[in-house]
Amino acid sequence: GQQLNQSPQSMFIQEGEDVSMNCTSSSIFNTWLWYKQDPGEGPVLLIALYKAGELTSNGRLTAQFGITRKDSFLNISASIPSDVGIYFCAGRPLLIYGGSQGNLIFGKGTKLSVKP
């Protein structure tokens, strides 16, 4: 089946630092979504991308839909303590091989923690 590789798996941040994470796939995606999940909560949509090359910002967050349509990155600038949580990328493949039509495929998440 299709998979998304999300990296890094985890990272520690110091307040004020910029953070970067990315997702890659082996096949073409026509939608990339970035979510944040806090403990015990459902994922919250941060940014949605629909076109190759698209660069979209949401406050201190910036995400891009890769030109090849096989990757996306999320940047967080000037991180603050409330940025900690788990960030998931998700994508909808251009071609669906089995399963439910249009189902999202999720990365395994990037856990953001505060440096001790």
Place this chain on the structure above:
Amino acid sequence: GAVVSQHPSRVICKSGTSVKIECRSLDFQATTMFWYRQFPKKSLMLMATSNEGSKATYEQGVEKDKFLINHASLTLSTLTVTSAHPEDSSFYICSAPPLGWGGGGTDTQYFGPGTRLTVL
């Protein structure tokens, strides 16, 4: 924005009982809703797609008789875990794309806050 609610947020039940979880889209209609399961520190696993007015579509390996799905209206889908066992304990999350999903700018899903099921 698009708001999805789930009820209950947390449930503890005895082994062998059935538990119903509701997923509601509060400010939009959804002909399709998705049910996910998430284990601790893991990603979301799609269980099934709930379709208003027709049968749900289950992912491979998910028992349809175990996880009953009903999409009664354009704003409500329910997941019933039948004869629950401790291994069914998990975090269940629903999501819904607004009507018109399937292409263009509405190709997104909004998630509910999740339901923590604990089976004793």
